[in-house]
Amino acid sequence: MKVLKFGGTSVGSSKNINNVVSILNNYAQKDQVICVVSAVGGVTDKLLEAGYLAQTKNSDYTDKFETIKSIHLNLVKELIPEHNETVLETVTTKLNGLKSLLDGIYLINELSPKTSDKLVSYGELLSSYIIAETLKSRGANAERKNSQELITTNANFTKAEVNYPITNTNIQDYFKNSTFDITILPGFIASTATGEFTTLGRGGSDFTAAIVAAALEVEQLEIWTDVSGMFTANPKLVKQAMPIEKLSYQEAMELSHFGAKVLYPPTVQPVLSLQIPIHIKNTLEPEAVGTIISQDSTSATNTAKGITNISNVALLTLQGNGMVGIPGFSRRLFQTLAQEKINIILITQASSEHSICFGIDEKDAEVAKTAIDAEFENEISLNKIDPILVENDLSIIALIGDNMKSHQGISGKMFSALGKNNINIRAIAQGASEKNISAVIAQKDVKKALNILHEVFFEGNIKQLNVFITGVGNVGERLVEQIKQQRKYLKDNLKINLRVIGLSNSRKMLFNEDGLTLKNWKEQLNEDGIPATLEGFLETVKSLNLRNSIFVDVTANKDVADLYAQYLKHSIAVVACNKIACSSAFEKYKELKTLSYKYNAPYLFETNVGAGLPVIDTLNNLIASGDKVTSIQAVLSGSLNFVFNNFNDTTKFYDVVKQAAAEGYTEPDPRIDLSGVDVARKILILARESGTEMNLEDIENTPFLSEAGLKSDTVDDFYQTLIADEAHYQNLFASAKANKAQLKYVAEFNNGKAKVGLREIPEGHPFYNLKGKDNIVMFYTQRYPEQPMIIKGAGAGADVTASGLFADIIRIGNN
Ligand code: ADP
Numbered sequence: 001m002k003v004l005k006f007g008g009t010s011v012g013s014s015k016n017i018n019n020v021v022s023i024l025n026n027y028a029q030k031d032q033v034i035c036v037v038s039a040v041g042g043v044t045d046k047l048l049e050a051g052y053l054a055q056t057k058n059s060d061y062t063d064k065f066e067t068i069k070s071i072h073l074n075l076v077k078e079l080i081p082e083h084n085e086t087v088l089e090t091v092t093t094k095l096n097g098l099k100s101l102l103d104g105i106y107l108i109n110e111l112s113p114k115t116s117d118k119l120v121s122y123g124e125l126l127s128s129y130i131i132a133e134t135l136k137s138r139g140a141n142a143e144r145k146n147s148q149e150l151i152t153t154n155a156n157f158t159k160a161e162v163n164y165p166i167t168n169t170n171i172q173d174y175f176k177n178s179t180f181d182i183t184i185l186p187g188f189i190a191s192t193a194t195g196e197f198t199t200l201g202r203g204g205s206d207f208t209a210a211i212v213a214a215a216l217e218v219e220q221l222e223i224w225t226d227v228s229g230m231f232t233a234n235p236k237l238v239k240q241a242m243p244i245e246k247l248s249y250q251e252a253m254e255l256s257h258f259g260a261k262v263l264y265p266p267t268v269q270p271v272l273s274l275q276i277p278i279h280i281k282n283t284l285e286p287e288a289v290g291t292i293i294s295q296d297s298t299s300a301t302n303t304a305k306g307i308t309n310i311s312n313v314a315l316l317t318l319q320g321n322g323m324v325g326i327p328g329f330s331r332r333l334f335q336t337l338a339q340e341k342i343n344i345i346l347i348t349q350a351s352s353e354h355s356i357c358f359g360i361d362e363k364d365a366e367v368a369k370t371a372i373d374a375e376f377e378n379e380i381s382l383n384k385i386d387p388i389l390v391e392n393d394l395s396i397i398a399l400i401g402d403n404m405k406s407h408q409g410i411s412g413k414m415f416s417a418l419g420k421n422n423i424n425i426r427a428i429a430q431g432a433s434e435k436n437i438s439a440v441i442a443q444k445d446v447k448k449a450l451n452i453l454h455e456v457f458f459e460g461n462i463k464q465l466n467v468f469i470t471g472v473g474n475v476g477e478r479l480v481e482q483i484k485q486q487r488k489y490l491k492d493n494l495k496i497n498l499r500v501i502g503l504s505n506s507r508k509m510l511f512n513e514d515g516l517t518l519k520n521w522k523e524q525l526n527e528d529g530i531p532a533t534l535e536g537f538l539e540t541v542k543s544l545n546l547r548n549s550i551f552v553d554v555t556a557n558k559d560v561a562d563l564y565a566q567y568l569k570h571s572i573a574v575v576a577c578n579k580i581a582c583s584s585a586f587e588k589y590k591e592l593k594t595l596s597y598k599y600n601a602p603y604l605f606e607t608n609v610g611a612g613l614p615v616i617d618t619l620n621n622l623i624a625s626g627d628k629v630t631s632i633q634a635v636l637s638g639s640l641n642f643v644f645n646n647f648n649d650t651t652k653f654y655d656v657v658k659q660a661a662a663e664g665y666t667e668p669d670p671r672i673d674l675s676g677v678d679v680a681r682k683i684l685i686l687a688r689e690s691g692t693e694m695n696l697e698d699i700e701n702t703p704f705l706s707e708a709g710l711k712s713d714t715v716d717d718f719y720q721t722l723i724a725d726e727a728h729y730q731n732l733f734a735s736a737k738a739n740k741a742q743l744k745y746v747a748e749f750n751n752g753k754a755k756v757g758l759r760e761i762p763e764g765h766p767f768y769n770l771k772g773k774d775n776i777v778m779f780y781t782q783r784y785p786e787q788p789m790i791i792k793g794a795g796a797g798a799d800v801t802a803s804g805l806f807a808d809i810i811r812i813g814n815n
Pocket residue numbers: 006007008009010038203224225226227229230231232233234235236259260261262263306
């Protein structure tokens with residue numbers, strides 16, 4: 001004999017019921033089959049909604065009823081297209097009964113737990129009848145037996161307790177004489193000895209099946225549902241979750257008690273002592289292996305088996321000096337809760353005994369507070385204890401596994417992963433059995449926390465990075481392309497799952513929580529993007545609340561830079577090629593560094609100096625390893641290098657600058673480069689990163705531009721001065737030529753002071769042969785006193801800058 005149970009989704013449509021029918025027919029060829037069914041998916045909720053509307057004198061309950069009616073009549077018509085008159089008639093009669101019940105509730109505006117059980121029983125009564133008739137109409141030797149005649153309970157309506165001796169006898173007696181190949185039983189519903197309708201609690205069809213399986217001591221209980229087993233985490237919240245092949249009864253109980261809805265918690269109890277395995281299978285994918293729950297779970301390699309969550313939890317804290325050392329507080333507290341029939345999900349007590357903290361369902365919080373404050377009224381009035389403290393909008397997450405106890409460091413790993421991602425933990429409980437470590441966190445952090453823990457415990461160290469890019473102009477575009485091209489490589493070789501979640505230019509922004517495919521991303525941004533604002537972008541990044549979020553600033557915009565602090569405060573890393581933040585007032589730079597440290601959110605800006613060259617990283621490594629910088633000599637402007645490498649007595653200064661601008665080597669306003677401000681910013685950043693407190697004004701800047709060029713008001717005016725002052729620039733060249741020197745724009749940092757300016761570089765100097773748009777940086781340090789550490793290479797250009805940004809992103813991934 002086999003016992004199978006099919007849940008709401010499995011019987012939620014005629015298509016799915018057809019799947020069920022074919023599974024049953026297959027089984028029935030080998031063995032006698034008992035099949036427990038739920039109400040059609042969503043019907044129990046709809047019945048309760050209709051009941052609530054009727055009770056509150058809202059006549060819309062009739063609409064709900066009509067929906068329920070058409071769901072069932074349609075199923076009959078689709079499943080039994082011919083000769084369905086009797087079935088339709090019986091279903092209609094049942095529905096009329098339901099309608100009368102609802103009318104009655106409306107009339108007296110009262111919905112007691114007893115009536116509620118009667119009301120919801122229609123769901124399973126209807127589904128079981130229709131499924132049995134479908135089987136019969138197709139020639140199966142099938143029958144429906146009403147479980148209310150088999151399962152006897154007490155009168156604890158909505159969650160009745162089973163009387164096993166009577167129930168077991170009923171079931172055994174009935175099936176002893178049954179000759180049907182397939183018997184359909186409605187799940188969830190039962191009755192008292194006096195025939196009142198009861199139910200076994202929401203989700204209770206699983207339990208019905210377990211009761212029957214145990215009474216008949218069958219070999220195996222199969223729970224057929226809409227997922228391929230019990231997963232490492234709720235697959236609706238964690239995309240990477242995977243089915244767990246084997247679980248022990250204890251693990252399954254812990255997982256279901258702590259929120260894995262796929263199995264109703266009491267289900268394990270009847271089959272446990274008989275050691276009947278439970279097999280969870282997917283009706284929509286019958287060939288999938290599913291999960292086996294049994295005494296033995298040893299094959300698993302993972303110590304942690306799953307992560308679960310319970311939402312809508314309230315945390316209550318009873319505290320006060322009067323509690324210390326005085327026995328009986330806990331007993332009174334929990335007795336009070338028991339009297340109110342309030343279920344406690346989690347308890348923690350600090351060893352000081354100064355406070356007891358426990359988690360309950362949020363909907364019970366009011367009642368609990370009133371009852372506890374009343375119980376301790378006397379102590380509260382004497383200031384021995386405080387009125388009970390209630391915190392809402394919380395959730396419990398739990399890490400579960402039998403073998404966690406024999407492995408050290410699991411809870412450390414769990415809490416450090418949460419801490420690193422700035423998830424605040426309100427309370428912790430670890431059962432003495434160490435099969436379960438639970439933490440109470442804010443409801444808004446649940447999805448993020450589950451995904452972080454899943455990554456750490458189940459994903460073979462693949463780390464997900466969630467990137468949000470603002471500014472997809474020249475450099476930004478290359479960055480997106482590089483990410484698109486390298487994604488697979490990163491996953492395979494560096495175990496980094498790099499996802500672009502958001503993109504924005506100055507007009508549009510586009511998001512996809514599951515990661516943008518990046519195919520035709522430009523068109524998509526234009527067509528599907530919503531109007532962009534900097535605050536809107538920030539708010540979306542914050543509200544998505546994804547782990548390892550990285551904001552990438554590929555603009556040169558001050559307003560964007562002004563928002564870095566907000567990103568960092570929400571533990572969102574910032575990667576910027578925008579130099580403004582790092583070269584603004586020292587306090588601002590310092591603040592960002594502090595926030596980055598405090599919120600564990602990297603702030604990286606390698607591309608601020610030398611584009612993709614690893615200048616800042618190298619400097620940071622020197623300093624981190626205890627070295628001290630004494631001097632920095634550098635050529636840091638790709639654009640100025642381009643200009644002075646191409647300017648001579650056969651070219652015109654104006655033409656060369658124009659060409660540099662056209663090739664994208666200068667800032668949109670070339671004065672920023674030619675005035676030396678850009679280079680000053682760069683040496684400022686290097687000085688600061690070397691540990692010197694310095695501002696832009698402290699840098700000595702000797703300009704080489706003509707008087708008129710320096711004073712020009714607009715970019716156009718500036719270009720005009722280049723033409724007018726050609727002689728001034730030719731003089732600079734002639735002087736250098738006479739001295740057999742090359743013109744280079746040099747930045748220097750010596751003993752805490754910095755300066756920038758145009759220099760005549762003699763032959764033999766490392767800067768002399770610097771070509772094209774190359775940069776060079778020479779670090780003189782305590783360890784490199786005479787021969788400097790030199791970094792040299794292309795210091796401008798979209799591709800190299802993009803690759804510098806890319807490297808910063810990967811640095812975060814490797815961290
Ligand atoms: P049924 O109607 O078949 O009884 P349920 O809705 O009660 O199905 O349970 C299945 C659902 O449980 C899944 O669709 C899934 O959303 C949810 N669920 C939550 N946690 C888990 C988990 N750890 N593994 C599998 N499913 C889970």
